[in-house]
Amino acid sequence: MGFPRFAVALSCLFVVVTMVPVFAGINDTWDWKDGKRNLKVYVNAADANKEFGGKKLKDIVKEAMDNWNSVKGDTGWEFEEGTADSHDIEIKTGGSGGGGAHTTFDNIDKDRRVSKRTVVMDPNFKKGWGFNDDAKKNPVSTMKHELSHTLRLTHQGGTRSKTGKIKDPQGSDTKDDDVTTISADDKNEAKKSSTAPIRKAEAQVGPGKDAHLEVLGFPDELPFIPNTLNATIDIPDNLFTADNTLVFSATEFHSMPEPLNVPAGVERMVKGVHISTDQTPSLSFFDVFVELNIPYEDGLEGEGWLIDINDPKWTPIIEPTLRPFYFDPLQGWLELGNLGSFTLDTVNDVMSLRISPQLLANYAGPGSGQRGLFLSMSGTPVPEPSTLVLFTMGILASARALRRRRH
Numbered sequence: 001m002g003f004p005r006f007a008v009a010l011s012c013l014f015v016v017v018t019m020v021p022v023f024a025g026i027n028d029t030w031d032w033k034d035g036k037r038n039l040k041v042y043v044n045a046a047d048a049n050k051e052f053g054g055k056k057l058k059d060i061v062k063e064a065m066d067n068w069n070s071v072k073g074d075t076g077w078e079f080e081e082g083t084a085d086s087h088d089i090e091i092k093t094g095g096s097g098g099g100g101a102h103t104t105f106d107n108i109d110k111d112r113r114v115s116k117r118t119v120v121m122d123p124n125f126k127k128g129w130g131f132n133d134d135a136k137k138n139p140v141s142t143m144k145h146e147l148s149h150t151l152r153l154t155h156q157g158g159t160r161s162k163t164g165k166i167k168d169p170q171g172s173d174t175k176d177d178d179v180t181t182i183s184a185d186d187k188n189e190a191k192k193s194s195t196a197p198i199r200k201a202e203a204q205v206g207p208g209k210d211a212h213l214e215v216l217g218f219p220d221e222l223p224f225i226p227n228t229l230n231a232t233i234d235i236p237d238n239l240f241t242a243d244n245t246l247v248f249s250a251t252e253f254h255s256m257p258e259p260l261n262v263p264a265g266v267e268r269m270v271k272g273v274h275i276s277t278d279q280t281p282s283l284s285f286f287d288v289f290v291e292l293n294i295p296y297e298d299g300l301e302g303e304g305w306l307i308d309i310n311d312p313k314w315t316p317i318i319e320p321t322l323r324p325f326y327f328d329p330l331q332g333w334l335e336l337g338n339l340g341s342f343t344l345d346t347v348n349d350v351m352s353l354r355i356s357p358q359l360l361a362n363y364a365g366p367g368s369g370q371r372g373l374f375l376s377m378s379g380t381p382v383p384e385p386s387t388l389v390l391f392t393m394g395i396l397a398s399a400r401a402l403r404r405r406r407h
């Protein structure tokens with residue numbers, strides 16, 4: 001009877017292996033200005049000697065840089081030590097939500113070229129930092145992961161301890177997170193990201209020229225077809241008084257500004273679009289709107305397929321609460337409010353928006369530093385188990401009270 005048992009074991013293994021999807025872990029929705037591949041890293045002087053798991057931040061960063069540099073021949077990327085005056089990546093400490101660390105954009109132009117990114121490590125990460133300790137998070141492994149985002153790499157689904165890929169997140173899960181090796185897949189995709197062009201769509205807009213643009217709203221090489229595939233924009237023909245270029249791109253958490261600078265009750269921005277133009281739209285037509293569709297992935301397929309609202313790095317989001325936000329450089333992410341309207345289609349996993357030209361005008365055109373308009377979506381996080389228990393107990397208590405009253 002040994003053979004059937006072996007066959008069962010083998011088929012289980014087969015199922016496990018085939019259930020792990022692979023889509024490209026490249027985030028080609030942005031690139032470094034001038035295609036820079038030698039990146040200067042500067043550890044903020046005020047934070048350099050702060051310790052994470054007994055190791056100084058500057059030593060953690062050095063180890064993570066050396067690790068990536070040891071495979072630079074395979075990746076096409078190299079890290080160098082920078083200074084306060086000359087660097088591409090700044091490392092500092094600060095609040096960083098449930099995952100303990102994140103990487104931001106500090107500076108992006110209308111063509112999605114970036115001149116600075118910042119990695120933020122949270123000294124108050126609730127599970128604590130430590131090495132070879134299942135209850136604590138490995139800070140070097142975390143730093144290697146954050147640096148992967150500066151190489152245009154992104155999450156592929158699943159956690160790092162399970163996939164063995166540095167570019168996969170670990171989130172608040174600290175078990176077996178002492179991954180030290182840059183995997184073959186990490187190297188292979190870093191090589192691809194070092195040559196991939198920026199994924200964006202462009203059109204000439206102006207008097208008598210309307211435009212419809214589409215870009216894939218997900219990573220390349222998807223193993224399945226999401227319910228809605230593309231992000232789209234429709235620009236009416238009388239929105240601009242002169243011919244100019246409109247650039248449209250999809251964004252994800254790692255390619256939009258300050259995705260954690262959000263209003264209360266929201267954990268993080270999920271994904272969205274970036275719209276930029278040379279000219280500020282005309283505001284003389286009240287009945288003219290810009291129409292947009294932004295697709296998302298709800299993670300119903302299970303872990304490993306999770307891209308957006310169920311990214312294992314973050315607290316999941318209650319899908320029907322998804323709503324649109326726009327980025328204001330001075331205030332962070334704000335709810336769309338009366339600058340537009342939206343509908344959410346949770347069957348086809350797409351948010352449709354109608355925005356006022358005023359919103360585009362506020363952030364488009366040369367007067368805004370050509371930063372452009374960022375739109376994104378987020379919603380209410382699923383309550384933590386402890387909150388959920390209290391919440392459920394509250395419901396049970398009131399149900400009991402009702403029953404008692406009825407008797």
Ligand SMILES: [Zn+2]
Nearest residue numbers: 145149155169
């Ligand atoms: Zn990450």
